[in-house]
Amino acid sequence: ETGVTQSPTHLIKTRGQQVTLRCSSQSGHNTVSWYQQALGQGPQFIFQYYREEENGRGNFPPRFSGLQFPNYSSELNVNALELDDSALYLCASSADRYNEQFFGPGTRLTVL
Amino acid sequence: AQRVTQPEKLLSVFKGAPVELKCNYSYSGSPELFWYVQYSRQRLQLLLRHISRESIKGFTADLNKGETSFHLKKPFAQEEDSAMYYCALSGTGGFKTIFGAGTRLFVKA
Numbered sequence: 170e171t172g173v174t175q176s177p178t179h180l181i182k183t184r185g186q187q188v189t190l191r192c193s194s195q196s197g198h199n200t201v202s203w204y205q206q207a208l209g210q211g212p213q214f215i216f217q218y219y220r221e222e223e224n225g226r227g228n229f230p231p232r233f234s235g236l237q238f239p240n241y242s243s244e245l246n247v248n249a250l251e252l253d254d255s256a257l258y259l260c261a262s263s264a265d266r267y268n269e270q271f272f273g274p275g276t277r278l279t280v281l
Numbered sequence: 282a283q284r285v286t287q288p289e290k291l292l293s294v295f296k297g298a299p300v301e302l303k304c305n306y307s308y309s310g311s312p313e314l315f316w317y318v319q320y321s322r323q324r325l326q327l328l329l330r331h332i333s334r335e336s337i338k339g340f341t342a343d344l345n346k347g348e349t350s351f352h353l354k355k356p357f358a359q360e361e362d363s364a365m366y367y368c369a370l371s372g373t374g375g376f377k378t379i380f381g382a383g384t385r386l387f388v389k390a
Contacts, residue, residue, distance in 0.1 A: 173324075202378070211285075211367050211380030212325070225376035259325065266376055272325040 171196055173262050173273035181279045182250050190245045190276045194262030200224070201243040202270060203235060204259040212259055218243055219266050247278075255280045283308050285368050287381035294358050295389050302353040302384045304342075304368030312370040314344055314351040315378070319365040328353075328366070338362070358388045 174193045182188050194201050200219045204212035214227035218237035232248040241262070247254055257277050261270035284307040294300050306312060316328040329337045331344040331351060342353045351368060368381040 202376075204380075209382070211369075211382050212378075214377050214379065217376045219376075227377060261325075267371075269327050269330075270378070274324055 173260060173271050175260055175273040175276050177276060179277045181281065183281050184250055184252060186250050187246065187248045188250060188278060190258050192243045192260035192273055194241045195271050198262035198264050199241050200263045200266050201237055201241065202261045203245050206257040206259060224266060250280045252280050254278060283372060283379050285370055285379050285381035287368055287384050289384045291385045291387065293387045293389060296360055297357050300355050300358040300386065302366050302386065304351045304353065304381060306349050306351065306370050308370055308372055310372055312372050315369045316342055316353050317367040317369055360388045360390060362386060363388045
């Protein structure tokens with residue numbers, strides 16, 4: 170059984186650019202949630218995808234968007250990057266919307 | 282407002298001493314409460330959830346609705362318990378998990 174993987178591991182972008190982060194869910198899981206974790210803070214919920222549909226969203230602006238594919242892998246897209254977007258981005262997959270979440274290692278995004 | 286508060290950023294105890302990591306929450310409704318742990322160089326992982334009423338690695342947590350608390354306890358801390366601990370809640374609908382800022386536990390030999 171393969172765990173949750175994320176790519177890339179690290180990424181450096183400049184303000185105003187766009188970025189796409191990727192997440193492969195654990196085998197058999199149909200739900201992916203994305204979190205932003207700023208330094209010294211706990212993860213903050215961005216949104217969740219369940220069977221390719223957005224299933225809920227946290228307090229993030231529309232420039233944060235996502236997709237889930239038929240194989241249940243997922244992408245997080247951030248447009249018009251701001252300095253405050255610098256953070257660790259975590260994805261977590263689960264067997265269903267309310268089941269235990271399994272986290273990936275994260276992507277560290279730095280915006281200069 | 283939905284919120285999880287962990288008042289201690291750092292907790293340092295000696296091996297064999299009892300440990301209690303505090304967690305208070307604010308939520309209008311019936312939340313589900315969790316403790317997550319992140320060991321050094323490892324991923325964030327679920328430690329326990331209140332509905333399971335399990336003891337995991339010697340840790341227990343009781344949901345106190347009157348005090349809106351979900352403190353994590355262990356009677357005898359071990360060095361391998363040193364990690365970052367996050368309290369979290371999930372509300373009605375279950376999809377959104379709210380995390381506290383975390384408490385770093387350091388168990389000294």
